[in-house]
Amino acid sequence: MFKKNLGHRGPSSLCRCLAAFVSLVLLCCGGPMALAADSLEELREKQERLEVQKEINDQRLEELEKTAEEKAIYRDELNQRIESVQKEIDGLRTGINELNWELGQLEERIAGKQAQIDKSMDLLKARIRALYVTGEPSAVQVVLNSRSLVEVTQKTQLLRAVTQRDRQLIERLNGQINAIEGDLDKINSDKELLGQRKKALEAKNTELLELYREAQDLAANAVDQQWGVESIAAMLEGQMEENEEAIAQLEVEIYGRRITGDFVGTGTFVWPMPGYTYLTCNFGDGGHRGIDIAGGDIYGKPVVAADGGTVLYAGWNDSYGNCVFIDHGNGYETRYAHMSELAVETGEVLEQSQVVGYAGSTGNSTGPHLHFEIIYNGELQNPMGFF
Ligand SMILES: [Zn+2]
Secondary structure, three states: OOOOOHHHOOHHHHOOHHHHHHHHHHHHHHOHHHHHHHHHHHHHHHHHHHHHHHHHHHHHHHHHHHHHHHHHHHHHHHHHHHHHHHHHHHHHHHHHHHHHHHHHHHHHHHHHHHHHHHHHHHHHHHHHHHHOOOOOHHHHHHHHHOOOHHHHHHHOOHHHHOOHHHHHHHHHHHHHHHHHHHHHHHHHHHHHHHHHHHHHHHHHHHHHHHHHHHHHHHHHHHHHHHHHHHHHHHHHHHHHHHHHHHHHHHHHHHHHHHOOOOOOOOOOOOOOOOOOOEEEEOOOHHHOOOEEEEOOOOOOOEEEOOOOEEEEEEEEEOOOEEEEEEEOOOOEEEEEEEEOEEOOOOOOEEOOOOEEEEOEOOOOOOOOEEEEEEEEOOEEEOHHHHO
């Protein structure tokens, strides 16, 4: 249905593409973009759920961190108490060792004195035996059988015969032994006290060690739990990040860079079909969505972006043919239809006047021309109001 001389065509045939564009709108709104929007909604809901989970998890983590800290403090306190009790026990052990050494010394001294007494007793007995060798045998026997001086003095009259010097020596030695034995008793009772205290402290230490082991288990357990919850937090964060990426990708697919708001066109338009100004169909003629720009040798000539923006769609459409839709980020969208070839891809960011394709007659078209539309916030505009 290609006619070379567009200028000779009647208006009715030139605007025939109109009816097809009405169905195109339906195509665009019910097609893959709607599906993408649905899954975007799902992803956003999933993100919200993840955020709630994350919040709960974070709270739990905070509680666990506090618990772990408390348990660690309690454990450390017990450890300090154990250390001080052990220090006391060490002190008592040293004290007991010193007393033992003193006891050894005293026992040695007592043994020395005892040996002196034994010797003195032997001498005394020898003297008595010599003095009374002719006396009453029974009396002598009593003295010889006596085990101590007291017995001798109490039971016999022979004491009078014993020399004053011997008696004094033995009494002095006995007095010394008694004194040493007094020290010995004192040290033994000290030692016993220290031993009792040591035993009590050791029992306390055992108790504290038990508590410490329990506290250590609890602290370790709290840390384990904390790690568990931390790993869940990391997992949730990973999922959220992934989901966020998926959302961002889908948003780019659906809205181009309009969502990110980091690209806005200049706000003024350049003529999309350089060198060709002849209109074969005006905006609104029979409900026409845009303007048709034609010319005798227009086929294959470059079509340019009226303003900078992001390509919402670049591809085939049964009505538009090879077409490009550009979002300019400021509420404006422009569309270019029926091209023979495309020069851009969906999602691409374009500068004003960048070539988007080449004039043609694809889709619902009766001859080479550029069908051009301007849409503002979803409302079709008369493109001629901008030039
Ligand atoms: Zn048209």
